[in-house]
Amino acid sequence: MTSVTELLAELLLMPFIAFVVGLAMVLMYRKIAARLQRRIGPPLLQPIYDIVKLYGKETQISHGLIHDIGLVMAVGGYVAAEIFLPVPGMDGIADKGGIITLSYVLMVPSLGLALGVGQCANPNGSIGISRALTAMLAYDIPFIIVVFGVATHYQSTSLVGMIEYQQIHQWGIFEMPLLAVAGLFALQGMMGKQPFEIYVAPAEIATGPMVEMSGKYMGGLFVMQTFQLYTAGVLYTSLFLGGGANWFEFLVKIFIVVAIPMSVALVFPRYRTEDMVRIMWKWPVMVALIGIAFVL
């Protein structure tokens, strides 16, 4: 067990690294979007400007205590989830709770946000949340099948164990190609970007859950977005690409993993809710089940 001081350092450092890498990912997303539309795209530090401006707002509105607590739970849930994700050099407490615990801790922010948006008493927000939970139902099933396949293949549910296994043998992606593909599909849904962005549909429900978020609430959601991208990237890397031996290789892997769904996202329109559920339950689940057949 890492020593207490080292653990304290990890408790502080891991969320901070997640935030910084997440900012770079958000910048990458907006740059890719701009380049695809043949525009120049935002300056280098734009995500930081946005977040500092949002936190620097003079007036903010809140609809009540649960609105505040909901947002604290959302950002706090992701900070906690970061500590479960092993990064090169720091394992946090990834061995205290395995991948099942992580996938459940990832549900805490969405539940916290749901409660907070509920008190905003705005039907746009409630419709957004009901769609977000349906989306979670949609992409979680292929993700769980992938998790099952991976856990049985590596004979362990702790991410640390999986990474060690992959260091010795080949990477997960070569041994379980089908599961990797299904995982990428589920990742697309988990990141909530374009094709499965039904719950933040700006045109229909005025950015869904974010409709009543101003100032530091909106800033909190921007921070949450950075964590969301980071978590998706690191989770996929540690499951299929063998984690990172050193930092540079780890970062390269995360950015590639996150770049693929982003570029896929920007060329697709938005699916309706039931189409999203139908697609997510049809193709990735099929691929994942076949993948499991090989693993068992």
Add this chain to the structure above:
Amino acid sequence: MKCDEINAWLDALLSEINEIEVTRKSERRVRVDVPASSLPALLELLKGKASYVHLSAISCVDWPGDEEFELVYHCWSYEAKSLLSAHTRIPRNSAEEFAHYVSVYDIYKPAAFFERDIYEMFGVYFESSPYMEKFILTEWNGPPPMRKDFDAEAYVNDTFNWADYHPQWLQDIEEEGGGIAIRPEDIRL
């Protein structure tokens, strides 16, 4: 029936009725002047018999001089491919608040919208029209604005005040060398 047969038949029919006078401006334009009381009957005839099934608009012309509103019903026939505009005159009675006329909603359903519009803009109350209330000028409680005796400019002068011609922010821009390239008074043609 081909379109010119309908036209010929219609002209013959209308010419028998004495108090209306028909002027066929072109092969596809007919103007009928009809007294106010018999307009609905004419519309029924047009819609039922003469294939004028589409009421495209009702427009209103204000004649303050001879104290009358002129209502024009534009009906269009797809077979006859011709537009018939029925003109009638109704008294303006500008003494009271509204002029009155009967609604043709039961003949042409779109009439409800046109009548509502005229009610708001000219103050002509159409009896038994389904929605006789404001919907464009909900924030307006002055007189019906489209009437000729309503002077918009006077109303604007006393309710709004004007922006000064050379405001502070324009002066700032000019100091920085921006603004209008050539000043209007120096334009010499």
Add this chain to the structure above:
Amino acid sequence: MSVLDDLLLFTALASVAIIVLRRFAFISKFSVVVYVLATVLLIKMSALGYGGEAVYSSFTVNVLGQVLQWRFDALSWFFALITLVVALFTALFMSGAWGDKYRKEHSKEAYGLLQVALILNVLSMLVLLASGDLLSLFIGWELVSWASFMMMALNPDKVARKAAIKYIVYAMAGAMAILMAIAMTYNMTGSLDYVQVMQGMAQLNNSQIAVLVSLYAIGFGIKMGVIPFHLWQATAYAETPGAGAVFMGAISARMGLYALILVIVQIIGLTRVAAIEIPYTFLDMQNALAWVGALTTIIPTYIALKQNDARYLLAWHGVGQGGYMLLGVMIADSIGTAGGIMHVFNYATYQAALFMTVTAVIYRTGTSNFSKLGGLVTQMPLTFMVMVVSIIGLAGIPPMNGFVSKWLIYRALLLDGQPLLFVAAVIGTLGTILSVYKLVHNTFLGQLRLEHQDVREAPLSMLIPMLGLAIIIFATGVMPGVVLDWVAAAQIAIGIAPVEHNLGGIELVQGGLNMIWVTGVMFYGFAVGAIIFYFLGGKSKHIHQYDNYAGGHFLTSKVRYHYSNHFYAGLMHLIGGWYRNIFIKLEYALVSLVSFMSQLSENFYRSSQPAMLVAAIVMLALWYIMSADGSAPVLVQGLQGGMSK
């Protein structure tokens, strides 16, 4: 006089006292004292919870050569503890303002009857849990069925009565199946006592075991409300008067699970069950039961998703979570069974708390219909907090105890290599999360209605049990080891390797769980989130609910700016078509078949000389029984074997 005797005698005397004094005002206080004393007596036997020896009651009856005795072992102690704790909280809940309002609305007599029903339920459950052999098990089973029927029948309106009647029909059918199974066991193993029956099981061949297991499974399954027999439970539990629903929802269906564990897992043994192959399918009996559990997790949860009344939504969840427990128990290894048994405890705590919050909402607003509620969070904040804690538990999300038992079941399914069962369990959990948010959103969040503006918080007498349960949910979530000790002791009692655990959770080489660390890190995360939120951002101003973005529209109370009915419209577009209530049609078909048969026999009986007919039938029956090697068609080849012994 062993402690068990004191407990059973005390409860019997208390029920007599309550029956006598039911009309008096102090009955509510008196019942609370009764349950406190009963719990104290139970705690005196708490050695059982930590691996102590079974406590035998000195009272035995021998009936035609069989000895009926009553005893408490770790498993029954565990269930008895949950029953008494839930009963205590229910009594506390009923004793305060809720009871007075119930007396005013109904009558003193009705309230008295509710108390009587509660004590009779507790007494019959204790007798069932204390059963030492199959016959006393059946006696206890019958008592429990009738006691819960009495509790359900208290609600005067028609729907409740119909549901109660439907329940008792199901229960009687179940009891007949169990009686048949007990008779066959007696036939095959020559005795009713658990120990001899266990030894006797060794000589039985697979087909006999198959018949026994299926009959027991049907009998106990009906009470647990597993998938083919789940139609009665939701309406029955939702319609029982408020506080009664708290008790019924939490524990009454788990008696079926107790009996199932006792008979199928302990006596027959899962290895024997797993050995039976079901023809034409690659399933064995154990997998079949596990699949029944998995289906019971999914289908009722998605029916709960469509409900428009809070009580029905919770009752359907009761059925769903029952499936979880069966699934957990049916996985043979120690982690799965531990998960299943622990889920009984976890589920009892948050289901009771949820029913209490819904009853509190009904107490204050008069309705639990989602389309008449909304925005109560500012009026009833404590009730909202208790509901949030219990829905986090019900959904199985970390800091609460529900997560631990679900984690155990998932871990067991992972180790056991059952992908489809694992996915079925996850679909069930996700369905729970969706319907649980619908419950919280439609009652507490969104726009507050005009008529609810002066609704006040639930009275103190209702808040204390609710907050107590919330604390239990959180405490056992952070330190699951407390409950795991009792569960390990229960596992030893039923002959399964106990799960090795410590206070924080489970140690496993392939990735264990330590809830103290998980909760610690989560609260560290919340602290960081709170620091970011409260110190980095500026001051925020609370605003009125009409000061809301509505696309430039001026919001007033005339326009209800709230989204709650048809809550998951997008999802329902896809799965809406799948609700073809096939089971209800199946039930109608059965009912009509039975009524048709009875009609047939009725007019057959009325045809000519009825007396002659009866004599002929009696003669035929006598002949059939007398003929030792009766060539008459035998119901099943197993019975044939038994007869020949």
Add this chain to the structure above:
Amino acid sequence: MSKIGNIPVNAQNGKKRTNPLAGVFDELVQFCQSRSMFMLHYCTGCGAIELPPAMTSRFDMERLGIQPMVTPRQADILLITGYVSVKTLKRVILTYEQMQSPKYVIGICSCTVNGGMYWQSYATAKVLNEYLPVDVYIAGCMPRPEAVIEGLRRLMGNIENGKGIAWKDYFQRYDHYLGNQQHLFGNDWQTPTDIIGEARHYGLETEQTCGEHSRILEQHQQPLEPYKMRIKL
């Protein structure tokens, strides 16, 4: 822009800033506020057709850090594009009050400057400045995207050197604005946002915030206090 110059600015400097972060990194926050502005997606008049080209690939507003946002809560700039009819002005004021400060208003098209070609129409507001504090005007009967971006860059310059405080004027001289609004919409005019309460909450209240117009407002104002989370057994 209008007559901001002569407002006593000292109402603010003595007090502690409402936002600890702003106090410490005043320059950084101001720089970030100028570099990242969220534009409200609200087309009030005909001029809005010039905004899509300003956002897309040819003129790309995102280079300046400007993103279109959907709800007033998240937006910083309210673009009043084109003529403002009396009906639209009600919704514009509601949206402006729902936006969170620091917020800026840019009047695009000459109709917002002096009524433009609808100068003698009975239905349009002539000077936008009477009803809302406007930061930047962009003249032109639909200015081209280059002009719109020029206006936005001018606004960024104003914010950077601290001149982007027109929003405080709305709180500090609320009675003046309320008077103009009541003059146009009638005395029973009210918005669900409680501006006076907000001014008090953020310490922006001066003696000109409340006056005879706000007294008229108080007479018929609906109760606007939010429902407090209270535990009354």
